[in-house]
Amino acid sequence: MNDPQAIEKPPTGLTVKAFFESVSPGKNELIEALGRKASGSGSNWVMQVPAIQLHCDNEACQGIRYFEPKDTEYLRPMERKEHFLSFVCRNCKKSKKTYAFWSRLSEDEVNGELMKFGEYPPFGPPTPARLITIIGGERDYFLKGRRAENQGLGIAAFAYYRRVVENQKTRIIDEMIRVAQKIGAPQEVTDDLNTARNETQFSRAVQVIKHGVPESLLIGGHNPLTLLHSALSEGLHAQTDQECLELATSIRVVLTELVERMGNALKEELELTAAVSRLLQASAQKSERGTTPN
Numbered sequence: 166m167n168d169p170q171a172i173e174k175p176p177t178g179l180t181v182k183a184f185f186e187s188v189s190p191g192k193n194e195l196i197e198a199l200g201r202k203a204s205g206s207g208s209n210w211v212m213q214v215p216a217i218q219l220h221c222d223n224e225a226c227q228g229i230r231y232f233e234p235k236d237t238e239y240l241r242p243m244e245r246k247e248h249f250l251s252f253v254c255r256n257c258k259k260s261k262k263t264y265a266f267w268s269r270l271s272e273d274e275v276n277g278e279l280m281k282f283g284e285y286p287p288f289g290p291p292t293p294a295r296l297i298t299i300i301g302g303e304r305d306y307f308l309k310g311r312r313a314e315n316q317g318l319g320i321a322a323f324a325y326y327r328r329v330v331e332n333q334k335t336r337i338i339d340e341m342i343r344v345a346q347k348i349g350a351p352q353e354v355t356d357d358l359n360t361a362r363n364e365t366q367f368s369r370a371v372q373v374i375k376h377g378v379p380e381s382l383l384i385g386g387h388n389p390l391t392l393l394h395s396a397l398s399e400g401l402h403a404q405t406d407q408e409c410l411e412l413a414t415s416i417r418v419v420l421t422e423l424v425e426r427m428g429n430a431l432k433e434e435l436e437l438t439a440a441v442s443r444l445l446q447a448s449a450q451k452s453e454r455g456t457t458p459n
Contacts, residue, residue: 178276185217185252185264189288189315190281199277200240200270210270212238217252220291225257232262240270240277262286288315296424299336303329310413319410320401326416327397331367337423338362338370338390341378344430350379361390368394381430382423389423 178195179188188194203209214234221230232252240246247267254260265282281288289311300307310325330337338361345355353376361370371394378388396412396419404412 181213181279182215182217184279184281185214186219188281189317190283191316193278193280196277196279198275199268199279200275202274203239210240210242210274212240212248212268214238214250216255219252219254219262221254221257221260222291223254223257223260226254226260230257230260231255232260238268240268242270242274243272245269287312293421293424293428295428296421299340299424300329300333301336303333310417314410314413314417317406317410319404319406319408319413322413323401323404323409323416326413326420330393330397330416330420334367334370335362340424340427341382344382344427345379347431348379348381351376354379368398379430382426384419384422384426389419389426392419 178197181196181199184194184196198213200210200212203211216231216233218229219232220228221232231254233255235251235253238248238250245267246269247265249263249265251261251263262284264284266279267282268277268279270277287308292307292311297304297307306325307329310322310329313319313321313325338358342355342358342362344350345358357374357376358378360373364370364373371388371390374388374390377383378390382389384392393416396416399408399412401409
């Protein structure tokens with residue numbers, strides 16, 4: 166039996182920082198410590214907006230950096246307000262992130278609600294430039310898939326990502342062949358990849374790879390093409406929207422990781438080749454000095 170004297174505890178909300186960093190557009194969230202009384206004013210409240218951490222793609226940064234809010238946003242208790250707020254990277258002072266959202270300060274004048282209309286650059290982790298290069302003509306479909314994934318539209322996200330992988334199968338495998346050749350993988354591995362490249366169907370391309378892929382490209386010990394095929398073969402019709410969303414996210418994560426691993430493998434090989442060349446050159450110079458007559 167419920168105690169009539171018990172005081173119901175209000176639901177726990179997010180921090181303002183967590184809202185801007187991790188909540189996708191379209192979600193209404195309860196926020197703790199949203200506002201405070203403005204100094205020297207009895208009728209104004211300000212939103213408590215701290216610096217937030219976001220990925221900065223400026224050449225000077227290329228990683229997670231603190232972004233500072235550019236303006237002060239004012240609130241009124243029990244009143245919905247619309248806002249456009251920009252944050253600027255504290256490090257390079259060039260990259261900017263802009264949010265469109267509405268706020269509502271609660272009657273307690275401290276907590277409240279926030280909901281994003283949108284943000285630019287779009288919500289979600291950055292898409293590596295190398296991935297955009299490899300997917301080529303499917304770039305727009307991949308970005309549509311990202312937007313659908315961010316909005317929780319699983320079937321749409323899955324359909325877009327499936328199109329990208331299936332249509333760019335040849336370019337993905339071409340890059341894997343480059344890695345195999347650069348690192349000196351066994352010939353049978355390269356032969357399998359070349360055979361897979363010439364298959365018209367993605368499913369058939371995966372089946373003809375009998376000797377695996379270069380070890381440096383394995384993800385969790387598994388062939389990434391097999392992982393992608395496993396997700397793609399689930400299909401749309403037998404899955405719920407939530408299940409399609411989970412599969413879509415998995416496809417994006419595996420595809421992104423594969424591209425990163427291919428890029429790292431090629432970079433490491435170039436660095437190793439350069440290092441060997443420098444050492445051989447130094448050795449040759451030493452030998453010449455040792456044989457120079459007095």
